[in-house]
Amino acid sequence: MAGVEYRHVDKTYPDGTRALSNLCLSVGDGELMVLVGPSGGGKSTALRLLAGLDPISGGEIWIGDECVNALSPQRRDIAMVFQNYALYPHMTVRRNLEFPLRMMRLGRSATAARVNDTAALLGLTPLLERRPRELSGGQRQRVAMGRAMVRQPRVFLMDEPLSNLDAALRTQIRAEIAGLQRRLAITTVYVTHDQVEAMTLGDRIAVLNAGRLQQVGPPQVLYDRPANTFVAEFLGNPGMNILAAGLSRDRRSLQLRSSGWEIPLAELPQRCRELAQHLAGPFLVGLRPEAFSPRLGTTTEMIVETVESLGHERLVTVRPAADTKGGGQTSLVARLRGGQAEGAGQKIELGLDGEQLRFFDEQGDLMG
Amino acid sequence: MTSRAAIALVYTGLLLMGLLFISPIAFMLAGSFKPDARVLMEAGEWRAFWPAEMSLQNYRDVFTRVDFARFLWNSLLINGAIVGLGLLVNALAGYAFARLAWRGRDLMLSLVLAVMIIPIEAIAVPLFYLVSLFGWRDTYLVQILPFIANAFSIYLFYTYFIGMPRELEEAARIDGAGVLRTFFSVILPNAKAVFASVAILTFLTQWGAFLWPLMVTSSESVRPLPLAIATFHSLPPLQWGDIFAFGMMMVLPVLLIFLVFQPWFVRGVAATGIKG
Incomplete structure (x- = not known):
């Protein structure tokens, strides 16, 4: 087993597309690192470079104490689970699991033992003689996992x-993947565009956008203190509300621009008051949907635009009553529980939890 | 016109077309069982397609008049070698064009595609000069070697491989397989359709090869069936029944191979997107 390190890694495709810029990221031994981001963010590129499937344009990738830049995929001692599983269609499940071991020239009895152990671990024993086309999606996924695990590689890659x-x-x-990864304690790099998957699976999450690393850290840290507005809006479902803001002329209250919402600084926590004192121009504030509540400090009147009921909670899209035209520019989403469900067009009073207020500068970077 | 009548009309038309196309073979088949005198006598009537008295005499005659088995063996050997070696060479070339990254690949591919339009007749004379220089005339080798590498086959393999999911090969590489191992263990078993298509197409084109064998062979010991039937045709006495029997036996292997591989062939043609 071994850690993984990206050192100033660049990737430019022959057509000039820059897929990855100066990626520096280190994954600890046994850690599950989730690379998350939108399409074209560079996460799959980062994984393919680590696998050796695409050549690297600049920088170095290390697995353990070995720079693997020049190593072909088969010599990196890694295993990969593909999005479409990439099971060999002409082979039975058993042959699929045996394939990497045959390539390692492991003896016949050792191969059989490992295949049987892996199959038992994943509940694949009854399926060993079937072909991939005879399996359900979930079973295929397990076979793909099995084929990766049976090798006992230094690093797992999951796309x-x-x-x-x-x-x-x-x-x-x-849940099964999380359990297995913890049990086997094999360093894992996991790529997803699904932030729920990222939040629930990762020991740490690395958020990539437009080929650049935005932030890396434990899921809760990224959720609570996103480094910039991209991370703030990307993580969470729905993401953080980002609103233009400023201080009132007498610098005594925080104004959420275009929403007519004005909150006396005195109502905000110490941290916010101190930060606000140093602010000169306009800035942005971020509020998670759960930061709103009908009964919290100074409230303001909002008009309900849509309500999505999830049973245990409601995602209510509102716009300030002061904004009579609407149109989504000033809309924000609140996560509300209990009470009567709102109807579209209804006016409600909303306050906010100052503890959850985040400040970003005009470039979108977190302040304070 | 009602749709039923329209369908009936279309089917009748198709049936007539089908009969038209099959009639030469039916004529040959019927003729091959008839006494020689009746073949031409009945040629203008419906009985041309119906052997009233069945006899295998014409087939026996073929074997007594010429060494048919020898020619058949020559043809099978030459075509078997062209098809077998051709599958290996052209599939590997197609794979290299589709998947491996190497300098000059795109230029080479354009050249290969360009070569497709050059017929054998155009290069026959310089090629003849070349093989004469090597002293290869009148051998099996000279009838096999120039036809192993085939631009059209490479193109068919190329289009098929480029459409295969890349992840399969990537999975194999990560699992520890090298390029050749990946090709033989993962690609080849999943590309049976295109192999069948290329095998059939190669066999069909080469089975009837005439000009090149005529130029480079002179002894019967290495000559294939198309040359033999030409010689047989001019061998007195002129016996149409015998010629038809010879023709039937020459067509039979092609029909058999096509029937056996037909399901894969159809799939392969559909997959590579080629048209007949």
Whole structure:
């Protein structure tokens, strides 16, 4: 087993597309690192470079104490689970699991033992003589996991392994992957565009956008203190509300621009008051949907635009009553529980939890 | 016109077309069982397609008049070698064009595609000069070697491989397989359709090869069936029944191979997107 380190890694494709810029990221031994980001963010590129499937344009990738830049995929001692599983269609499950071991020239009895152990661990024993086309999506996914595990590699790479499964199965297998990874303690780099998967699976999360690393850290830290507005809006479902803000002329209250919401600084926590004193120009504030509540400090009147009821909670999109035209520019989403469900067009009073207020400068970077 | 009548009309048209296309073979098949005198006598009537008295005499005659088995063996050997070696060479070339990154690949691919339009007749004379220089005339080798590498086959393999999911090969590489191992263990077993298509197409084109064998062979010991039937045709006495029997036996292997591989062939043609 071994850690993984990206050292100033660049990737530019022959057509000039820059997929990754100066990526510096280190994954600890036995850690599960989730690379998350939107399409084109560079997360799959980062994984393919680590696998050796694409050549690197600049920088170095290390696995353990070895720079693997010049090593072909088969010599990196890694295993990968692909989005479409990439099971060999002409081989039975058993042959699929045996394939990497045969390539390692492991003896016949050792191969059989490892295949049987892995199959038992993943509940694949009854399926060993079937071919991939005779399996369900979840079973195929398990075989793909098995083929990666049977090698006992230094590093696991997973490229959106759950995206072809239905929602219920995804939750179940997500838990299984987390359990297996912890039990085997093999360093894992896991790519997904699904932030729920990232939050629930990762020991740490690395958020990538437009080929650049935005932030890396434990899920809760990223959720609570996003380094910039991109991370703030990307993580969480729905993401953080980002609103233009400023201080009132007498610098005694915080004004959420275009929403007519004015909160006396005295109502805000010490941290916010101190920060506000140093602010000169306009800035941005971020509020998670759960920061709003009907009965909290100074409230303001909002008009309900849409309500999505999830049973145990409601995601209510509102706009300030002062904004009569609407149109989404000033809309924000609040996560509300209890009480009567609102109807579209209804006016409600909302206050906010100052503890959850985050400040970003005009470039979108976190302040304070 | 009602749709039923329209369908009936279309089917009748198709049936007539089908009969038209099959009639030469039916004529040959019927003729091959008839006494020689009746073949031409009945040629203008419906009985041309119907052997009233069945006899295998014409087939026996073929074997007594020429060494048919020898020619058949020559043809099978030459075509078997062209098809077998051709599959290996052209599949590997197609794979290299589709998947491996090497300098000058795109230029080479354009050249290979350009070569597709050059017919054998155009290069026959310089090629003849070349093989004469090597002293290869009148051998099996000279009838096999120039036809192993085939631009059209490479192109078919190339289009098929480029459409295969890349992840399969990537999985194999990560699992520890090298390029050749990946090709033989993972690609080849999943590309049976294109192999069948290329095998059939190569066999069909080469089975009837005439000009090149005529130029480079002179002894019967290495000559294939198309040359033999030409010689047989001019061998007195002119016996149409015998010629038809010879023709039937020459067509039979092609039909058999096509029937056996037909399911894969159809899939392969569909997958590579080629049209007949």
